[in-house]
Amino acid sequence: MTETPAPQVAPWPDKPLAVLVIGAGFSGLAMAIRCRQSGIDDLLVVEKAGAVGGTWHENTYPGAACDIPAHLYALSFAPKSDWTRTYAGQPEIAAYLRELVERFDLTKHVALSTAVTGAVWDGARALWRVETDRGPLEARVLVSGMGALHHPAVPAIPGLHTFLGPLFHTSAWDHGVALQGKRVGVIGTGASAIQVVPAIAPEVGRLVLFQRTPPWVVPRNDRPTGPRMRALFRRLPVARRALRGVQFWLREAQAALGFTRVSGLTRLAEAASRRHLRQQVADPALRAKLAPPYRLGCKRVLISDDYYPALTRPNVTLEAGAIRNLTPDGVTMMDGSHHPLDVLVLATGFDVTASLARVPVVGRDGLILARAWGERVAAHRGVALAGFPNFFMLLGPNTGLGHNSVVLMIEAQVEYVLACLAEMRARKLAAIEPTPEAQARYLAELEARLSGSIWQQGGCASWYQDAAGRNIALWPGTVVAYRRSLREPDWSEFVLTPA
Numbered sequence: 001m002t003e004t005p006a007p008q009v010a011p012w013p014d015k016p017l018a019v020l021v022i023g024a025g026f027s028g029l030a031m032a033i034r035c036r037q038s039g040i041d042d043l044l045v046v047e048k049a050g051a052v053g054g055t056w057h058e059n060t061y062p063g064a065a066c067d068i069p070a071h072l073y074a075l076s077f078a079p080k081s082d083w084t085r086t087y088a089g090q091p092e093i094a095a096y097l098r099e100l101v102e103r104f105d106l107t108k109h110v111a112l113s114t115a116v117t118g119a120v121w122d123g124a125r126a127l128w129r130v131e132t133d134r135g136p137l138e139a140r141v142l143v144s145g146m147g148a149l150h151h152p153a154v155p156a157i158p159g160l161h162t163f164l165g166p167l168f169h170t171s172a173w174d175h176g177v178a179l180q181g182k183r184v185g186v187i188g189t190g191a192s193a194i195q196v197v198p199a200i201a202p203e204v205g206r207l208v209l210f211q212r213t214p215p216w217v218v219p220r221n222d223r224p225t226g227p228r229m230r231a232l233f234r235r236l237p238v239a240r241r242a243l244r245g246v247q248f249w250l251r252e253a254q255a256a257l258g259f260t261r262v263s264g265l266t267r268l269a270e271a272a273s274r275r276h277l278r279q280q281v282a283d284p285a286l287r288a289k290l291a292p293p294y295r296l297g298c299k300r301v302l303i304s305d306d307y308y309p310a311l312t313r314p315n316v317t318l319e320a321g322a323i324r325n326l327t328p329d330g331v332t333m334m335d336g337s338h339h340p341l342d343v344l345v346l347a348t349g350f351d352v353t354a355s356l357a358r359v360p361v362v363g364r365d366g367l368i369l370a371r372a373w374g375e376r377v378a379a380h381r382g383v384a385l386a387g388f389p390n391f392f393m394l395l396g397p398n399t400g401l402g403h404n405s406v407v408l409m410i411e412a413q414v415e416y417v418l419a420c421l422a423e424m425r426a427r428k429l430a431a432i433e434p435t436p437e438a439q440a441r442y443l444a445e446l447e448a449r450l451s452g453s454i455w456q457q458g459g460c461a462s463w464y465q466d467a468a469g470r471n472i473a474l475w476p477g478t479v480v481a482y483r484r485s486l487r488e489p490d491w492s493e494f495v496l497t498p499a
């Protein structure tokens, strides 16, 4: 009788690791793969969920899909030829990320169901002492891939918790709740809502969509990728690379031509979006409710071909008034009207700084990360932080994108971290961290570029901004410019501490 081999699990390290990565989404997996390819095997990725995938493990709501073409929303060093659509759905992306573990032999480097609860820099031993809910770990280098769109932003609506029916956030979809024939409320009209609403509208009894601000929506043009095309990409990788290149440069051109500012391109895109609305919504009253009162690009531009049509269905109501409170059986509006509901979905997005700020990370001389970020959430080149030696962030402050795939940013950052690790080895360094001066210089340049950006000048408030209205989420330029700024680390920007 052949014995079933025991599943391979990461052994718990009993000595300091070379590299500890927190989170197994795109960021953590990319870091782990490139570490191993660079000869760093003394590596562990800790992931609090029971599976890898991050965003794509968690967001299983109906209609969940990427809004960047799948070939571009994949790691350049781990391509996939057989995406079944232009914009892949969540199951396909989650499967892709799970497959990376096997494809790159990472199983023994990934500890699932392990949450990091704190990390303290031990200057005397030049290592990070990391607390997890499975026990302590030590590592010379700590890399955060904890994700920005991870902690739900729960709106402060009076009476939220008095609602007696099922209530859940899109990122924690309760698949046990049957929606057929039910009265369902969806709060929010961002990227998740515009995917959820068309997906559930045909099956629910009534759907009330609560809108605070209408989004700009442009055509999506999603298509299935047929077997012939997939076979072509498999046999002829150059064809897939060419398509990815076209998709990349089309988006880069948008940023280069002024997508990040109020420009001629803004006016053109606004005209295209208004045309899309006119073509899909005949009712002038509904159209008026759907007209955004700010410039296109100020908030995330949404792509959809079925959102507007869903809102014209007889069983769907767009409620554009202000919510007063929730009651046990529904939502009451400021004008006193009431929407009785059976189920309420919060499509209210995420608290972008919560992942890192919620974990106590203590750097040199007892500096607490949440306090270092008291003035402004910031990082040197979006990756490293003065006062926090041997600590790197992937998809850190101001490195998200409004126009292109963030996977490109993650890859650039991973290479930057690898360059730092190589320098540490070559010069036999105990520690590396950016100088406060270099970080302040970088931040000043960033702020100068952001101040004229569409996110600040476009007449809206968005989740890109902190409480003081500063954009802490997005990179104000092209991916090419960001890559260039990371390509050759300038060692004069760092404090290099010899072993």
Ligand SMILES: Cc1cc2nc3c(=O)[nH]c(=O)nc-3n(C[C@H](O)[C@H](O)[C@H](O)COP(=O)(O)OP(=O)(O)OC[C@H]3O[C@@H](n4cnc5c(N)ncnc54)[C@H](O)[C@@H]3O)c2cc1C
Residues within 6 Å of the ligand: 022, 023, 024, 025, 026, 027, 028, 046, 047, 048, 049, 052, 053, 054, 055, 056, 059, 064, 065, 066, 067, 068, 073, 114, 115, 116, 117, 145, 146, 147, 148, 149, 150, 192, 355, 359, 394, 395, 404, 405, 406, 407
């Ligand atoms: C619905 C949705 C659609 C999106 N679509 C696109 C798109 O089309 N194009 C695009 O460019 N971007 C998109 N994004 C942004 C997306 O988040 C990023 O593209 C990418 O998935 C981020 O990967 P990540 O690994 O940095 O973070 P995440 O995927 O968030 O992964 C972070 C991981 O860290 C783990 N973690 C967090 N804290 C701890 C802890 N204390 N201890 C241990 N583990 C921890 C989490 O469990 C999670 O697995 C989308 C986001 C959402 C929510």
